Every structure is written in structure tokens, then in C-alpha cells.
Amino acid sequence: MVKKEYRKKDSDSDEELIQNFQQGDLAAFDVIVRKYKDQLLNFAFRFLGNQEEAEDVVQETFLRLYRNKHAYRKIAKFSTWLYTIAGNLAKTELRKRKRRRLVSISDLGYEEKEYEIEDTSTDTERAVDSVLKEEFIQHAISGLSNRFREVIILRDIQGLSYEEVGEILKIPLGTVKSRVNRARLKLQDKLKDIKQNKTD
Amino acid sequence: MAECYNFSKKISQYLDNELSKAEKIQFERHREECLSCRKKFSEIQTLVNYMHKMPAKKTSESFNVVLRSRLRKELKTPHKLSIPVIRPVWQLATLCLIACISVYTGMFIDRKFIRTFNLKPDRTSVYLRPIRQASLDIPKSDSKHFKMKNYVMDELKLSDIANMGRLSNYNTLQTTDSLNSNPPNTATFQTANAIVRF
Ligand SMILES: [Zn+2]
Numbered sequence: 001m002v003k004k005e006y007r008k009k010d011s012d013s014d015e016e017l018i019q020n021f022q023q024g025d026l027a028a029f030d031v032i033v034r035k036y037k038d039q040l041l042n043f044a045f046r047f048l049g050n051q052e053e054a055e056d057v058v059q060e061t062f063l064r065l066y067r068n069k070h071a072y073r074k075i076a077k078f079s080t081w082l083y084t085i086a087g088n089l090a091k092t093e094l095r096k097r098k099r100r101r102l103v104s105i106s107d108l109g110y111e112e113k114e115y116e117i118e119d120t121s122t123d124t125e126r127a128v129d130s131v132l133k134e135e136f137i138q139h140a141i142s143g144l145s146n147r148f149r150e151v152i153i154l155r156d157i158q159g160l161s162y163e164e165v166g167e168i169l170k171i172p173l174g175t176v177k178s179r180v181n182r183a184r185l186k187l188q189d190k191l192k193d194i195k196q197n198k199t200d
Numbered sequence: 201m202a203e204c205y206n207f208s209k210k211i212s213q214y215l216d217n218e219l220s221k222a223e224k225i226q227f228e229r230h231r232e233e234c235l236s237c238r239k240k241f242s243e244i245q246t247l248v249n250y251m252h253k254m255p256a257k258k259t260s261e262s263f264n265v266v267l268r269s270r271l272r273k274e275l276k277t278p279h280k281l282s283i284p285v286i287r288p289v290w291q292l293a294t295l296c297l298i299a300c301i302s303v304y305t306g307m308f309i310d311r312k313f314i315r316t317f318n319l320k321p322d323r324t325s326v327y328l329r330p331i332r333q334a335s336l337d338i339p340k341s342d343s344k345h346f347k348m349k350n351y352v353m354d355e356l357k358l359s360d361i362a363n364m365g366r367l368s369n370y371n372t373l374q375t376t377d378s379l380n381s382n383p384p385n386t387a388t389f390q391t392a393n394a395i396v397r398f
Contacts, residue, residue, distance in 0.1 A: 033264070033267065037259045037263060038256065038259055039256070041259045042257045045257040054257070059263070059270060062267055063267075066274065067274070134254055137247075152251075156251040156252060157252075157254060159252060162216070177213060177218065180216075181208075181209060181210075181211060181213070184212055184244050184248065188243050
């Protein structure tokens, strides 16, 4: 089985891979995992802002793929199908976290700790565009509602096309375009707020 | 102002090269004329460019090992339910269907039971379904530690049902035929299966 793994090439198209996997070729599954684990992780991480939770979401995505391989139909692009699963799982994780936070806030009395940003930069680094640091953006993204958060991550961080974003989120192209724009404007506003709070 | 509003709506389409030639010219003209829009545009442009270049996070080294062990477990315990990702709409629909069936079967319940304990199934969402004759007792003082096995049914309040609901989705209740023909504080009821949701 190990040898077979190497015979499979990453250059095989996704649709070929899933088809082979559906016919029982486990090596195809390995190739899919290798090909998608990091980009799905980045997606989940940007969504959740937490490595551990993001890994769990990606693990679960592959487990679902394994379990439900026959649920995939050729009508959708394989990658968007996988993203839809991961996205739904990430949203579920956020809901769970909200419930946990409700409990922990009343129990422990902390709320904003989770999102506090450590400022370790020196004065020179703290230049005009310091607001554009990765953590600031991550922080701002986690302040967006799910529907804006998901489009901004898929489009601007994962670099997917409008069409792919529409397919993943099951929304029409026109909606994708206007939502991406609104999400970017909102994100920029959030960044400004963060910058304001930093300098106050 | 209306022009500024239109401008801000088109920033992304401009950046993503989705505007027609005429729209593009109009867009650029306003950008030249309006300082605040120019500023806004350049902020969004910088932000988008930055996000495209943000370093990608990667899975940890243990990822494959963990996945493998989870898969092995998966293979040992085949899944009874093989459902793809169910969208919330369908989850809601399924829940409604279950509720409808429960309400329908609940119509066979002894009305007296509902009157006796002043239960309003529609308001409390207690669905009752008769199954078989059995005996069940609940001590007055011990409603928190409610268990399925033979307790003396003393008094069954809505709060008791609430406690049961939290303990388990399915509990067997005993309901009376006649309150008067039995010893005080004991009631013989038609047995019902209750699904309690809050
Ligand atoms: Zn303007």
C-alpha cells in the first residue's frame, strides 16, 4: 500500500482522485490529504484564529470525506465541495465556542482576553502602516460576522475566484461580488478602530 | 455624495478588474476629483494586497499521525449514519418533522393526565406517546435525582418534567386511570413515553 502511494501523482486532477477513491483506492485519499491539508488549515485558522481548533476542523473534514466519499457528485468542483464541508465545520466550532464563552465569562469573569494583541514591536516598526500587521488583520477578521468573514477569507486570503466562492457558499455571483466589497470596507473600518484603540 | 456612495460600491470590482471600460473611466475620474474617495480606495487596495501576501499557516507535524489514528478508529467502528454535511435548513426541517410526528402520536395521550398536572403540551413542548403499562414512582423530595426505576409517584410538577428533560430525552411516565381509586399520593396512569425539549 505504501508503494502504491508513491505511484499516485499530485498532478492527477481532483476529479480523477476522488473518483479513484470512490472506487476504493486509498492512495488517492492520501494524495487528497497531502494536497489540501495546508490550504484547508489556513482557511480554518483564519476563520477561527486558533491553530488547535483549526487542525481539528481539518481532521474532521477529511474524516467526513472518508465516510461520505460517495456523497460527492461530479456536478460540483471537488475543491469547493471540500471547502463547503470545512466551512460548515468551522462555523459549528464558532457556535460551540460562543456557548463555551458564555459559560466562561460568567464563571471566570474574563471576556476580551482571548483577543488581546501583544504589542512587541519597537517604535520604529510601529510605522504608519503598522496596523496592517497580520495579527491586526486576524483580529479584525474575527470581529466580522460569519457571512463577511467567510467571503473575505475565501477571496482575499485563499485567493479563490468569485465563481468558486459562490459555489462554496451556494450564493449567486452578484451576491458574492457585493458581499466581498462590503466585507473589505467593513474590515478596513475594523482595522481603523483597532488602530484608534492602540493609539488612545 | 451619491457619487461617493457609488464609488465605494465599485472599489472591489475595480480592483478585481470586473468593471466595464466606461465604468472604469467614471471610477477613475471620481478618484481624481475626490480626496476622501481616493484615500479610501488606497486603503482598501493596500489591505487587499496585504491579505494576498499574508503568510499561510500550515498543519502541524503530528497532523498525519493523528489523522491516521482517527481513521483507524473509524474503520473499526463503522458508521450507522452516513450523512454528508446537513445544512441548518435541513436540520430544522428534520426537527420539525420529528416534532410533528411526536405531536400526532401524542394525541392519544390521556387528556386527564394533562389536566391533572396542568401541562400544556403546546407551550411546554412536552410530547407524550403511550407505549405500555408499567409502574413508575417519583419521590417528592428527589426530583433532581430522578431515575427510571420504581419510585412512588407523589406529585409530578412541571419542574420535575423539566429535570427529566435535562437528564434524558426519553423517560417513561406513568399516568393515572383514576386518582380516587388509589392510595393517597399515588396515581396509576397510562404509561407514556415522553420527549421533553426546552
Ligand atoms: Zn467621493
